[in-house]
Amino acid sequence: MAENISKQPKIDFETLVKQRRSIRGYKPDAVSKEIIDEIIEIAKRAPSSMNTQPWHFHVITGDPLEQIRKGNTERMLAGASVDREIKMGHGYEGIHRDRQVEIAIQLFSAMEIERDDKERRQDWVMRGFRQFDAPVSIVVTLDKALEHDTVGHFDLGAATYGLVLAAWTKGLGSVINGQGIMQSSVVREFANIPEDEVIMTCVAMGYPDESFVANDVQSLRASNESVVSYVGFDE
Ligand SMILES: Cc1cc2nc3c(=O)[nH]c(=O)nc-3n(C[C@H](O)[C@H](O)[C@H](O)COP(=O)(O)O)c2cc1C
Numbered sequence: 001m002a003e004n005i006s007k008q009p010k011i012d013f014e015t016l017v018k019q020r021r022s023i024r025g026y027k028p029d030a031v032s033k034e035i036i037d038e039i040i041e042i043a044k045r046a047p048s049s050m051n052t053q054p055w056h057f058h059v060i061t062g063d064p065l066e067q068i069r070k071g072n073t074e075r076m077l078a079g080a081s082v083d084r085e086i087k088m089g090h091g092y093e094g095i096h097r098d099r100q101v102e103i104a105i106q107l108f109s110a111m112e113i114e115r116d117d118k119e120r121r122q123d124w125v126m127r128g129f130r131q132f133d134a135p136v137s138i139v140v141t142l143d144k145a146l147e148h149d150t151v152g153h154f155d156l157g158a159a160t161y162g163l164v165l166a167a168w169t170k171g172l173g174s175v176i177n178g179q180g181i182m183q184s185s186v187v188r189e190f191a192n193i194p195e196d197e198v199i200m201t202c203v204a205m206g207y208p209d210e211s212f213v214a215n216d217v218q219s220l221r222a223s224n225e226s227v228v229s230y231v232g233f234d235e
Pocket residue numbers: 020021022023024103128175176177178179180201217218219
Protein backbone atom coordinates (compact mmCIF):
# COMPACT_ATOMS: atom_id res chain seq x y z
CA MET A 1 0.00 0.00 0.00
CA ALA A 2 1.44 3.35 -1.00
CA GLU A 3 1.91 6.09 1.55
CA ASN A 4 -0.91 8.52 2.21
CA ILE A 5 -1.15 11.71 0.27
CA SER A 6 0.72 14.34 2.20
CA LYS A 7 -1.12 17.30 3.61
CA GLN A 8 1.87 18.48 5.60
CA PRO A 9 2.70 22.14 5.05
CA LYS A 10 6.35 21.18 4.47
CA ILE A 11 7.61 18.10 2.71
CA ASP A 12 11.16 17.46 1.61
CA PHE A 13 11.76 17.13 -2.12
CA GLU A 14 12.75 13.47 -2.16
CA THR A 15 9.67 12.46 -0.14
CA LEU A 16 7.46 14.57 -2.38
CA VAL A 17 8.78 13.03 -5.59
CA LYS A 18 8.62 9.50 -4.22
CA GLN A 19 5.13 9.86 -2.73
CA ARG A 20 3.53 11.56 -5.70
CA ARG A 21 1.57 9.40 -8.04
CA SER A 22 -1.12 9.94 -10.62
CA ILE A 23 -4.57 10.26 -9.08
CA ARG A 24 -7.54 8.90 -11.03
CA GLY A 25 -10.35 9.08 -8.46
CA TYR A 26 -11.46 12.38 -6.91
CA LYS A 27 -13.78 13.75 -4.26
CA PRO A 28 -16.35 16.09 -5.78
CA ASP A 29 -15.18 18.95 -3.49
CA ALA A 30 -14.47 22.20 -5.29
CA VAL A 31 -10.91 23.52 -5.44
CA SER A 32 -10.48 27.23 -4.81
CA LYS A 33 -9.09 29.60 -7.40
CA GLU A 34 -6.63 30.84 -4.74
CA ILE A 35 -5.04 27.43 -4.23
CA ILE A 36 -4.72 26.87 -8.00
CA ASP A 37 -3.15 30.30 -8.31
CA GLU A 38 -0.54 29.39 -5.67
CA ILE A 39 0.19 26.14 -7.52
CA ILE A 40 0.69 27.98 -10.81
CA GLU A 41 2.97 30.54 -9.09
CA ILE A 42 5.19 27.61 -8.08
CA ALA A 43 4.99 25.75 -11.41
CA LYS A 44 6.02 28.88 -13.31
CA ARG A 45 9.39 28.76 -11.54
CA ALA A 46 10.28 25.98 -14.00
CA PRO A 47 13.32 26.73 -16.11
CA SER A 48 12.71 27.42 -19.79
CA SER A 49 14.99 27.93 -22.76
CA MET A 50 16.37 31.50 -22.59
CA ASN A 51 13.62 32.16 -19.99
CA THR A 52 11.06 32.29 -22.80
CA GLN A 53 8.27 30.95 -20.49
CA PRO A 54 6.22 29.82 -23.50
CA TRP A 55 3.36 28.38 -21.40
CA HIS A 56 -0.24 29.30 -20.60
CA PHE A 57 -2.54 27.66 -18.07
CA HIS A 58 -6.30 27.54 -18.67
CA VAL A 59 -8.00 26.50 -15.46
CA ILE A 60 -11.45 25.06 -16.08
CA THR A 61 -14.19 23.95 -13.72
CA GLY A 62 -18.00 23.85 -13.54
CA ASP A 63 -20.14 23.95 -16.65
CA PRO A 64 -17.39 24.54 -19.22
CA LEU A 65 -15.54 21.47 -17.89
CA GLU A 66 -18.76 19.43 -18.08
CA GLN A 67 -19.18 20.51 -21.71
CA ILE A 68 -15.61 19.49 -22.48
CA ARG A 69 -16.08 16.06 -20.87
CA LYS A 70 -19.35 15.58 -22.78
CA GLY A 71 -17.98 16.64 -26.16
CA ASN A 72 -14.77 14.66 -25.77
CA THR A 73 -16.61 11.51 -24.70
CA GLU A 74 -19.39 11.74 -27.28
CA ARG A 75 -16.98 12.19 -30.15
CA MET A 76 -14.69 9.39 -29.00
CA LEU A 77 -17.68 7.05 -28.54
CA ALA A 78 -18.93 7.95 -31.99
CA GLY A 79 -15.61 6.73 -33.38
CA ALA A 80 -14.20 10.15 -34.34
CA SER A 81 -10.51 10.09 -35.12
CA VAL A 82 -8.19 11.55 -32.52
CA ASP A 83 -8.02 15.32 -32.90
CA ARG A 84 -5.04 16.46 -30.85
CA GLU A 85 -2.81 19.42 -31.50
CA ILE A 86 0.24 17.77 -29.93
CA LYS A 87 1.24 15.01 -32.29
CA MET A 88 1.96 11.42 -31.35
CA GLY A 89 2.81 8.29 -33.30
CA HIS A 90 0.41 5.40 -33.81
CA GLY A 91 1.04 3.54 -30.60
CA TYR A 92 4.09 2.49 -28.65
CA GLU A 93 6.27 -0.49 -29.55
CA GLY A 94 8.98 -2.58 -27.89
CA ILE A 95 10.10 -1.53 -24.40
CA HIS A 96 7.75 1.47 -24.46
CA ARG A 97 4.78 -0.77 -25.17
CA ASP A 98 5.93 -3.16 -22.43
CA ARG A 99 5.94 -0.34 -19.90
CA GLN A 100 2.55 0.88 -21.07
CA VAL A 101 1.15 -2.62 -20.54
CA GLU A 102 2.89 -2.85 -17.14
CA ILE A 103 1.12 0.23 -15.72
CA ALA A 104 -2.21 -0.88 -17.24
CA ILE A 105 -1.85 -4.26 -15.51
CA GLN A 106 -1.05 -2.53 -12.20
CA LEU A 107 -4.10 -0.27 -12.48
CA PHE A 108 -6.51 -2.98 -13.66
CA SER A 109 -5.38 -5.42 -11.02
CA ALA A 110 -5.84 -2.77 -8.29
CA MET A 111 -9.35 -2.14 -9.65
CA GLU A 112 -9.95 -5.89 -10.04
CA ILE A 113 -10.81 -5.43 -13.71
CA GLU A 114 -10.36 -8.74 -15.48
CA ARG A 115 -8.67 -9.01 -18.88
CA ASP A 116 -11.86 -10.12 -20.62
CA ASP A 117 -14.20 -7.73 -18.80
CA LYS A 118 -14.84 -5.52 -21.81
CA GLU A 119 -17.49 -3.47 -20.07
CA ARG A 120 -15.34 -2.38 -17.15
CA ARG A 121 -12.32 -1.83 -19.37
CA GLN A 122 -14.42 0.41 -21.59
CA ASP A 123 -15.74 2.19 -18.51
CA TRP A 124 -12.15 2.88 -17.42
CA VAL A 125 -11.32 4.37 -20.81
CA MET A 126 -14.44 6.54 -20.62
CA ARG A 127 -13.38 7.80 -17.18
CA GLY A 128 -10.16 8.93 -18.82
CA PHE A 129 -12.06 10.81 -21.52
CA ARG A 130 -13.94 12.56 -18.69
CA GLN A 131 -10.62 13.43 -17.01
CA PHE A 132 -11.51 11.05 -14.21
CA ASP A 133 -14.36 13.38 -13.14
CA ALA A 134 -11.87 15.71 -11.48
CA PRO A 135 -13.37 19.04 -10.37
CA VAL A 136 -10.67 21.02 -12.18
CA SER A 137 -8.74 20.67 -15.40
CA ILE A 138 -5.71 22.76 -16.24
CA VAL A 139 -5.15 22.88 -19.99
CA VAL A 140 -1.50 23.67 -20.67
CA THR A 141 -0.81 25.46 -23.94
CA LEU A 142 2.29 26.53 -25.84
CA ASP A 143 2.76 29.76 -27.78
CA LYS A 144 1.98 28.79 -31.37
CA ALA A 145 5.10 30.57 -32.59
CA LEU A 146 7.08 27.76 -30.91
CA GLU A 147 4.83 24.90 -32.04
CA HIS A 148 7.60 23.17 -33.99
CA ASP A 149 10.38 24.15 -31.62
CA THR A 150 10.86 21.03 -29.51
CA VAL A 151 12.73 22.94 -26.82
CA GLY A 152 9.39 24.62 -26.09
CA HIS A 153 7.83 21.18 -25.52
CA PHE A 154 10.61 20.52 -23.01
CA ASP A 155 9.76 23.80 -21.24
CA LEU A 156 6.10 22.85 -20.95
CA GLY A 157 7.00 19.43 -19.55
CA ALA A 158 9.03 21.09 -16.82
CA ALA A 159 6.19 23.46 -15.91
CA THR A 160 3.62 20.66 -15.97
CA TYR A 161 5.65 18.53 -13.58
CA GLY A 162 5.84 21.62 -11.37
CA LEU A 163 2.06 21.76 -11.35
CA VAL A 164 1.60 18.19 -10.18
CA LEU A 165 4.31 18.43 -7.52
CA ALA A 166 3.06 21.75 -6.17
CA ALA A 167 -0.49 20.40 -6.10
CA TRP A 168 0.65 17.40 -4.06
CA THR A 169 2.19 19.63 -1.37
CA LYS A 170 -1.25 21.19 -0.94
CA GLY A 171 -3.09 17.89 -0.55
CA LEU A 172 -4.30 17.91 -4.14
CA GLY A 173 -3.89 15.00 -6.51
CA SER A 174 -3.64 15.19 -10.28
CA VAL A 175 -3.04 13.25 -13.43
CA ILE A 176 -1.46 14.67 -16.55
CA ASN A 177 -3.61 13.24 -19.29
CA GLY A 178 -3.75 13.04 -23.03
CA GLN A 179 -7.19 11.42 -22.92
CA GLY A 180 -8.86 14.67 -21.85
CA ILE A 181 -7.64 16.51 -24.96
CA MET A 182 -8.34 13.74 -27.47
CA GLN A 183 -10.87 16.09 -29.06
CA SER A 184 -8.93 19.30 -28.75
CA SER A 185 -11.35 21.35 -30.85
CA VAL A 186 -13.97 20.77 -28.13
CA VAL A 187 -11.48 21.88 -25.46
CA ARG A 188 -10.54 24.90 -27.58
CA GLU A 189 -14.17 25.94 -27.95
CA PHE A 190 -15.32 25.62 -24.34
CA ALA A 191 -12.09 26.82 -22.73
CA ASN A 192 -11.80 29.74 -25.15
CA ILE A 193 -8.22 28.95 -26.12
CA PRO A 194 -6.76 31.75 -28.26
CA GLU A 195 -5.70 30.98 -31.83
CA ASP A 196 -2.05 31.76 -31.09
CA GLU A 197 -1.74 28.92 -28.56
CA VAL A 198 -1.41 25.16 -29.10
CA ILE A 199 -3.01 22.69 -26.69
CA MET A 200 -0.26 20.41 -25.39
CA THR A 201 -1.82 18.57 -22.48
CA CYS A 202 -4.25 18.85 -19.61
CA VAL A 203 -3.93 18.10 -15.92
CA ALA A 204 -6.97 16.79 -14.05
CA MET A 205 -6.82 17.98 -10.45
CA GLY A 206 -8.76 17.68 -7.22
CA TYR A 207 -8.82 16.22 -3.73
CA PRO A 208 -8.04 12.51 -3.96
CA ASP A 209 -10.73 10.00 -3.08
CA GLU A 210 -8.75 7.93 -0.56
CA SER A 211 -11.08 4.97 -1.10
CA PHE A 212 -10.33 4.74 -4.83
CA VAL A 213 -7.84 1.89 -4.95
CA ALA A 214 -6.11 2.84 -8.21
CA ASN A 215 -4.86 5.96 -6.39
CA ASP A 216 -2.53 3.74 -4.36
CA VAL A 217 -0.73 2.34 -7.40
CA GLN A 218 2.98 3.19 -7.42
CA SER A 219 4.17 2.92 -11.00
CA LEU A 220 7.52 1.24 -11.58
CA ARG A 221 10.72 2.69 -13.01
CA ALA A 222 13.51 1.04 -14.97
CA SER A 223 16.76 0.61 -13.05
CA ASN A 224 19.54 3.18 -13.32
CA GLU A 225 21.67 0.51 -15.04
CA SER A 226 19.27 0.51 -17.96
CA VAL A 227 18.98 4.28 -18.40
CA VAL A 228 22.22 5.83 -17.14
CA SER A 229 25.69 5.89 -18.69
CA TYR A 230 28.61 7.18 -16.65
CA VAL A 231 31.59 8.41 -18.61
CA GLY A 232 34.99 9.38 -17.23
CA PHE A 233 34.42 8.11 -13.69
CA ASP A 234 37.14 6.04 -12.04
CA GLU A 235 34.99 2.94 -12.33
C1 LIG B 1 2.15 13.42 -21.33
C2 LIG B 1 1.41 12.49 -20.42
C3 LIG B 1 0.16 12.01 -20.81
C4 LIG B 1 -0.55 11.15 -19.99
N1 LIG B 1 -1.78 10.73 -20.36
C5 LIG B 1 -2.50 9.93 -19.54
C6 LIG B 1 -3.83 9.54 -19.89
O1 LIG B 1 -4.35 9.94 -20.93
N2 LIG B 1 -4.50 8.75 -19.03
C7 LIG B 1 -3.96 8.31 -17.86
O2 LIG B 1 -4.63 7.59 -17.12
N3 LIG B 1 -2.70 8.67 -17.48
C8 LIG B 1 -1.97 9.47 -18.30
N4 LIG B 1 -0.71 9.88 -17.92
C9 LIG B 1 -0.17 9.46 -16.63
C10 LIG B 1 0.86 8.34 -16.80
O3 LIG B 1 0.19 7.14 -17.10
C11 LIG B 1 1.66 8.22 -15.50
O4 LIG B 1 2.37 9.42 -15.27
C12 LIG B 1 2.64 7.05 -15.56
O5 LIG B 1 1.97 5.83 -15.67
C13 LIG B 1 3.52 7.02 -14.31
O6 LIG B 1 2.71 6.94 -13.16
P1 LIG B 1 2.78 8.00 -11.99
O7 LIG B 1 2.43 9.34 -12.55
O8 LIG B 1 1.75 7.52 -10.99
O9 LIG B 1 4.17 7.97 -11.45
C14 LIG B 1 0.00 10.74 -18.74
C15 LIG B 1 1.26 11.24 -18.35
C16 LIG B 1 1.95 12.10 -19.17
C17 LIG B 1 3.28 12.64 -18.72
